[in-house]
Amino acid sequence: MDNTKENKSFFRFAPLVLFVVFIFTFCILFLVMPKSDYSSTEKRKLEQFPKFSAETLFSGEFTENFETYLADQFFGRNFWKGLNSYYNLCIGNNGADRVYNGNDGYLINVPVEEKESRVQSNINTVAKFSKSIDVPVTVEIVPSTGYIMNDKLPLNHFNYNDNVYFNQIIDVCRNNNIEFIDLREAFKQIANDGTQLYYKTDHHWTTGGAYVGYEHLCKKWGITPTNKDSFNIDTYNDFYGTTYSTSGFWFTKPDTIQIWNNPENTEKNITVDIVEGDTQETYHSMYFLNHLEEDDKYPIFLDGNHPVEYITNTNVKSGRLLIIKDSFSHCFAPFTADNFNSVTLVDLRYYKGSVSEIVKEEKFDKVLVLYGIDNFATDTDLAWLK
Amino acid sequence: MVFSSIIFLFMYLPFVLLIYYIVPRKFRNLFLFIVNLIFYGWGEPIFVLLMLFSTAVDYTHGYFINKYRANKRKAKGFLISSVVINLSLLGFFKYAGFLANTLNVLPFVNLPVLTIPLPIGISFYTFQTMSYSIDVYRGDAPVQKNIITFGTYVALFPQLIAGPIVRYKDVAYQLDHRRETLDQVTHGVKLFMVGLGKKVLIANQMGAMWDAIRETGQANGVLGSWIGIAAYTFQIYFDFSGYSDMACGLGNMFGFEFLKNFNYPYISKTITEFWRRWHISLSTWFREYVYIPLGGNRKGVKRQIFNLLVVWFLTGFWHGAAYNFILWGLYYGIILIIEKFILLKWLEKLPSAIRHIYTLFIVMIGWTLFYFEDMGQLASYLYCMFDFTQGIIGQKALSITISYLPLFIAAALASTPLGAKLYEKIKYNGFVWLPETAYCAVVLILCTASLVNQSYNPFLYFRF
16 A cells, blocks of 8 residues: 555556547547448448538538448448447347347347338238239248247347238238248258258348249249259358348358359340349349459349349240349249249339339239248338339 | 547547647637537537527626625626526426427417427536526625636536536636646546446446337336336436546546536435435535525425425426426425435334335336336336236346346446445555556447447437
């Protein structure tokens, strides 16, 4: 207890020095470092210096955006985000930013709460739509990763409500003569046997998972699926998906992503037309390998999100299919191209026109509504279906 | 602007500290005056005018109260005018909508309900400026001749938006004569880090826990509902006391010493003790400027009970323009009256464990009243806290509790003086700087991570 000694030591200022050095260093680093437009790890655009005017200042818009700009462009953002996520894990949380940190490197979105669920209104919209057209409608919904891969979830987690949602959908489908493809039991069994149906770092199903969905669809429709063994499978490494990007668990191992090539499909028989606004571009492959260079590799299937896409396979003489879909269809639709001469994909998140008009013009044989359950339960754009 | 933000920590504070210590002493108040306005105007620039108006009005009133000191009537007239203007400002911005809504319930009354955003911190600074006029009138503090210095006091950014409510007489001398020392600044940094840690690492997480549990409603079960309100109990204490610590710490960094605002309220054994430890600057203000002038306990028991009810009605109403805050204030008023005249004698004979449980029970019911502005929601949450038919704890509430359990326990420990006692033991050790610096480093790094990630970081005092 040497009082005088304590008072003389320069070290007593250490907390002050640390504090001053820390806040000034990061202040200066922020000011001098170049700013980036895009975060490839988080897969999102970063906030840029906000527009300054008397109007934006007095409305509070400038100051609010400025604070987001600071956070987005803060020096070492990835480090801080990762640290925050792993710190949350250390103090007993089961994940971060609404993503569970599961076993075996599974990063799984938390369940959609029943309160937030729009399943009932969305399936009602689909039923109403099916009545307005004279083509049979089939609904196929992909169960959530957390529901199927239950054993990969952290011990402490919220319940997945897939059963509630599926029952709501089944009820409406039954009453409206809509075919429904229930993948729950098949997926549970196949997952148990060790097939990877879902990505670990992404919310989508794998190409293998999509193939199971395709098999069940064919069974329902009485058509023959392309044999599993006839595909040439290309596997690509280092795929980091969306749950990885939002969670900040940067030490998670990457996924592999597969393309199942049917050797009979070449640039001679396959055409892909992508409509974006007033422009339409034509390609001769369903796979866009240029996206392999990016962190987000999922757009290798059909080039990712677009309002409307047409796949034409001249090897198949007839059959016209319409898929009303979210991104789960991107790796799925190429399989259906083996059975239909033309497959049209409409994404209601980007397409705001009338779908029944398209149905009238194009004379489809089948209409498929294909969504992942989480999207189907939260989607607000299905309301546009008419 | 709030303290627990990137913009404050890594932009505002470095620049303000740097320039403050560069400019000559005689310009430091002027500099603080200017940056106070930037701090205040960030987000809602228009209210800077209100701040300037407040400053000018109270400066002028102080001047005349002092000038007519010999003429009691005139001085009193200016005092009353000052109090009326301050309360009118508060009334207009904070209570107009509430009063209009209340009166509109009556038949044939149809007042327009103004939706004016509440200027942040208005409840704090109008109370401070009133304390100035009253202190000058009573001769408790000298008049401030320099309007810049006075403006520095009114808008002093460390305590501007969430207290503590600094009475003018407590800082009158410091405003003109403070001498910043490195030891004081170092102490300020340490205090600031304690406050930042309380706010970002504990309060925000407890707030997220409370939000998650509250949403589940009935399905929480009895224990789940109590754990929920316990999480809120922790959130509000660590948020508010964290803010006060940061305010005192920042004050130190600029050479000011503010009085302590919280003193481990949750270890209290009676509600009377709780209110001596909770938001001390507010209780002091009401005691000094309302309760004692009303006659306090000097005019008989009946009058004392009346005075207490008035003070607690106002204390409740001060926290927000809604019925639940009034209810919350009167709830405490009545309990304090019961304690004073009946219960304290009995409580003293009980084992201290039971007294702690009694106090925490009252406090947690109190926070339930405080949280729910909607009477329907309030009633249904209170019902859940005593409804044993819904089971002990729901699946979701259990999952949330397990997730936050380590922090929940940490919050419980940090609500006691345990840490302070340990620190007391090593305080004079030559190596105390090591754990101190390590603590500051950990808090700085974890808080930065949380803020950069833009995690849940609510500002609780927008109603105050």
